[in-house]
Ligand SMILES: [Zn+2]
Ligand SMILES: [Zn+2]
Ligand SMILES: [Zn+2]
């Protein structure tokens with residue numbers, strides 16, 4: 118943020134009014150800056166114009182709202198777009214906007230009141246069809262939700278998690294916990310989208326956040342899904358990142374000039390001070406914060422480069438690879454993941470050559486085939502050091518337990 | 523914690539018998555010496571057999587700098603060659619850049635390694651080859667861009683050294699940390715051309731007659747240090763006095779932090795890198811596949827289909843089962859028109875059948891030796907001045923030399939008539955070539 122404090126103010130390059138900030142080395146007045154940022158969002162969402170075709174259905178669009186700056190900025194921009202559509206098209210809108218917040222206060226505190234903030238937002242944005250919240254815990258409470266996650270987490274331990282908090286606690290470290298939390302959030306958002314018949318999900322991610330995602334997915338062995346997650350063109354529902362050309366610093370500026378600070382809430386589960394205790398996402402976030410100053414073009418370079426990667430489904434189809442769906446994250450699970458890992462991380466002593474190695478493979482394959490590499494890594498990390506896959510009972514074990522001889 | 527758990531924690535987590543002496547960087551396991559040596563070496567062996575890196579009778583040069591990576595590489599390759607009967611002849615190939623105090627001492631190390639590992643040693647020096655040592659180059663151009671010069675010169679020196687030895691395969695000591703760093707660097711700097719290929723174990727270059735490979739691509743740098751330490755290997759510790767650019771340092775720091783919070787991060791990054799496929803390349807792939815199915819030509823089938831029929835067991839491949847069945851399943855038994863594979867099944871060592879398929883791009887004659895700078899690679903042209911492979915009138919080294927010789931203080935190849943690429947791009951491409 119480069120807000121002026123002195124009176125030597127350069128004029129806005131676009132309208133010659135006094136500028137209030139500088140972005141991409143250009144001085145902006147408030148009005149022109151808001152226009153500049155909103156233009157980028159509108160360009161991304163130009164498919165959602167008012168449709169005059171008789172009988173045309175107005176699409177329902179879901180906006181996941183974390184109360185972070187990006188999702189609030191996006192909410193403000195889309196609401197503004199709807200207000201404009203409504204005023205110029207006789208009350209018509211190009212989309213019905215549903216904002217949903219995942220209430221995580223059962224897991225970690227927030228530095229403000231969630232329900233009160235939701236109330237205030239409903240009052241501020243009457244253009245929104247709904248602004249609601251859903252509890253994170255619903256992930257386990259709702260019987261219709263995929264319980265595979267619990268099953269698999271339970272199978273790696275002697276106890277079974279009774280609720281989301283216990284489930285996360287079982288993952289021990291910050292990175293697997295945050296990874297699992299992200300997976301759960303995604304599953305909840307997908308379910309809400311289904312429940313509200315939303316055909317599109319719009320995420321608030323800025324370009325900076327997307328660059329962080331590219332690097333952190335790469336760091337977590339999920340690089341094969343970068344294209345699927347960030348640049349998916351034919352997913353169902355449709356996934357859009359309308360702020361993908363807006364820098365993180367510009368989102369912060371937008372929040373300030375639009376006076377939205379009061380709605381920004383953050384988790385009380387703060388980033389640990391020591392690097393060693395931070396999560397991979399937090400490390401990558403810090404990396405971009407530090408590198409952006411010396412090398413400002415890095416963020417856009419990363420996003421542009423990642424955009425050149427092919428979607429995983431196209432790769433697997435072309436190479437005729439049989440890939441299953443990961444039981445945890447729902448991403449593509451390559452059948453070779455564990456084998457690859459075991460070849461380069463040998464886990465048996467010198468004496469136990471040959472046969473034993475093959476046996477190990479056979480036993481561990483059953484579960485690992487159902488998980489993607491990233492999720493295998495997630496569990497491996499959370500189990501301190503050893504990859505201890507739930508193994509099917511051996512013949513001897515079965516006999517010992519069930520044979521009455 | 524119960525006493526029984528406590529006491530079991532004191533034992534090696536793999537053999538449960540010996541006292542652990544180290545915490546394994548890759549996994550955090552506490553291991554005894556022999557278990558550590560075993561997993562360390564076996565993982566490299568798995569990497570070699572999986573990629574079918576060598577074939578029996580092959581002569582392979584080890585790019586030896588005297589540093590820990592190439593010293594451990596030489597030691598482990600010697601060990602595995604004997605343990606698994608690869609049947610490979612390894613030769614040490616060293617480049618003398620002419621960096622006083624750095625290279626003088628490291629070359630002494632390499633000379634001792636030659637005796638310790640009983641391998642031939644060839645030293646190629648910048649001074650002899652180009653008439654310029656790195657010290658002289660730096661004295662003229664300053665500290666900026668000197669890695670560009672060094673990269674261009676080293677690459678060509680390695681090629682020339684190999685050709686002189688009649689060798690078409692150089693292995694280098696690039697480790698997993700280097701690989702992970704390269705994956706991140708390519709993303710961070712937008713090096714699309716290399717993004718999907720930088721993790722390949724074999725680098726096949728269109729302008730080099732020599733194949734390069736990286737048997738340590740999954741080996742952690744920290745484990746190389748530990749291995750060299752416990753094995754008491756003789757290596758040279760000082761880094762090159764001319765340090766690389768600042769931005770690479772940021773990626774290195776990030777990887778260090780990632781590894782600290784999740785030890786598997788380094789291989790996780792490599793795993794990601796191996797999965798990268800460019801849209802553009804995939805389209806080409808799909809087009810090619812469509813063309814191939816339209817005209818099913820038996821002549822294009824891989825020629826190694828015969829190997830599985832062979833009763834001769836190649837020692838090196840016998841440890842990995844089904845190494846060849848993947849490729850052979852799609853091959854018609856009658857499709858082989860290649861005369862080499864039509865010969866009897868006992869002449870298994872005459873052709874590099876166990877070499878990776880990519881090696882066919884190289885001009886390897888029937889003895890596995892390259893013809894000096896006559897080539898079937900895509901690069902047709904030769905440097906007018908020195909005869910090195912080049913699409914331009916002058917090769918990159920000669921362009922740089924021309925500048926040096928003209929006494930120019932600045933690297934100005936972007937303005938040169940022969941090189942179409944900018945100097946930034948050039949240095950980018952050359953940066954990863956060092957070993
Ligand atoms: Zn203005
Ligand atoms: Zn998964
Ligand atoms: Zn042991």
Ligand SMILES: [Zn+2]
Nearest residue numbers: 905908917920
């Ligand atoms: Zn030349």
